[in-house]
Amino acid sequence: MFIAQDEKGKIFSLADYQDKPHELLHVKKSKRFFCPICKNGLELKLGKIRTFHFAHKKTESCSYHSELESEEHRNGKLHLYHWLKKQDGVTARLEHYLPDIMQRPDTYFQCHNGQFAIEFQCSTIDQTLFRKRTQMYLEKRITPIWIVSSKYINKSSSTMYRFSPFLWLFLQQAGSSTRILAYHTSSESLLHLSSIVSFTKQNAAANMEIIKLSELNITSLLNRQPEFRIPKDWLIRVKNHRLKPTLHETKEDRNFREKLYIEKQLSIQNLPSKVFIPVMAGYVFENHVFQWQTYILLFLDKFSLHTSFTTTLISKHLKFLLNKEYLKKRYLINSPDLSLPIRQYLDALCTFNYLKKTKDNTYIKVKPFDWNDTIDNLLKRDKQILIQKKT
Numbered sequence: 001m002f003i004a005q006d007e008k009g010k011i012f013s014l015a016d017y018q019d020k021p022h023e024l025l026h027v028k029k030s031k032r033f034f035c036p037i038c039k040n041g042l043e044l045k046l047g048k049i050r051t052f053h054f055a056h057k058k059t060e061s062c063s064y065h066s067e068l069e070s071e072e073h074r075n076g077k078l079h080l081y082h083w084l085k086k087q088d089g090v091t092a093r094l095e096h097y098l099p100d101i102m103q104r105p106d107t108y109f110q111c112h113n114g115q116f117a118i119e120f121q122c123s124t125i126d127q128t129l130f131r132k133r134t135q136m137y138l139e140k141r142i143t144p145i146w147i148v149s150s151k152y153i154n155k156s157s158s159t160m161y162r163f164s165p166f167l168w169l170f171l172q173q174a175g176s177s178t179r180i181l182a183y184h185t186s187s188e189s190l191l192h193l194s195s196i197v198s199f200t201k202q203n204a205a206a207n208m209e210i211i212k213l214s215e216l217n218i219t220s221l222l223n224r225q226p227e228f229r230i231p232k233d234w235l236i237r238v239k240n241h242r243l244k245p246t247l248h249e250t251k252e253d254r255n256f257r258e259k260l261y262i263e264k265q266l267s268i269q270n271l272p273s274k275v276f277i278p279v280m281a282g283y284v285f286e287n288h289v290f291q292w293q294t295y296i297l298l299f300l301d302k303f304s305l306h307t308s309f310t311t312t313l314i315s316k317h318l319k320f321l322l323n324k325e326y327l328k329k330r331y332l333i334n335s336p337d338l339s340l341p342i343r344q345y346l347d348a349l350c351t352f353n354y355l356k357k358t359k360d361n362t363y364i365k366v367k368p369f370d371w372n373d374t375i376d377n378l379l380k381r382d383k384q385i386l387i388q389k390k391t
């Protein structure tokens, strides 16, 4: 931690002393420091390698476990604080304690009459705690800005990433897209991931932008509304699925494979191209993208032509599948209702002329679905369908 109280209760911040070791040496000899939260004694650590910081002499009694703080966390925290502090119209406070919710965000700041809390997360935390802290901030009308350490961003190809359940927690909606903010301490850069589309439980496509903190302004970051763009490796991922299916199978995968075989005598490699549609809110489901989309298609398949139906009907059916554990929901903060991915998918089926939208949330089936095709044709069609979706 960087903030302490002296004998008189005055706040002493190390934020502006990182390049002043001699002054700090003098301070260390002349002052005693205490934790602003538990009031126990603190030691000023002036090592040669690590950032100058305070540490509890005894840690047991303090709710603020700063001793577990890594050097990465300390550095990132200082960078983000200094970055905010020098911007016009921003009042930033490092490690500002909020007694009524007992939270101490890395940086608390006010800007444009709004209150914000930056939390730079360098170690995994439990989903329940993550939710609880988010909730507490929101109740105090403070918008939490969770930034994950860049070490949790793992690429599997140029636009595909491995997503752990921990990383999914950082997903937020921004404009018509989704995003995750990450920070890379040594290059002092923010990683801005947007258009995050879930492919499997632990794989998603995303577009990443790397922005130097010094070239970024907090207002533009808060107002940034990324456009949803289909990440470029999506097609490769679909192709891999068709040509190199994974052997590992979960309970949901097995249920899916069996249902597909019973209803259509189809293998998962030969699924139609229209069940690999990258839709923004698809992350609502933990399942493979083709699973929830196929379930919708199989349901609509039973309708005769010119039947009219609503998203509510599809929603009911998917809820039934969720209860039966054919589908699994990904529980995130501010997760949208099922109707959002459903609508986005049905709208895509309209683009491919299978459905027609008559009014909000109401559609008519206008073309029967084709299920059987050769792998060669399917691979060609996968490509065409993405081009069609884009335009």
Ligand SMILES: [Zn+2]
Residues within 6 Å of the ligand: 035, 036, 037, 038, 039, 040, 056, 061, 062, 063, 064
């Ligand atoms: Zn303490």
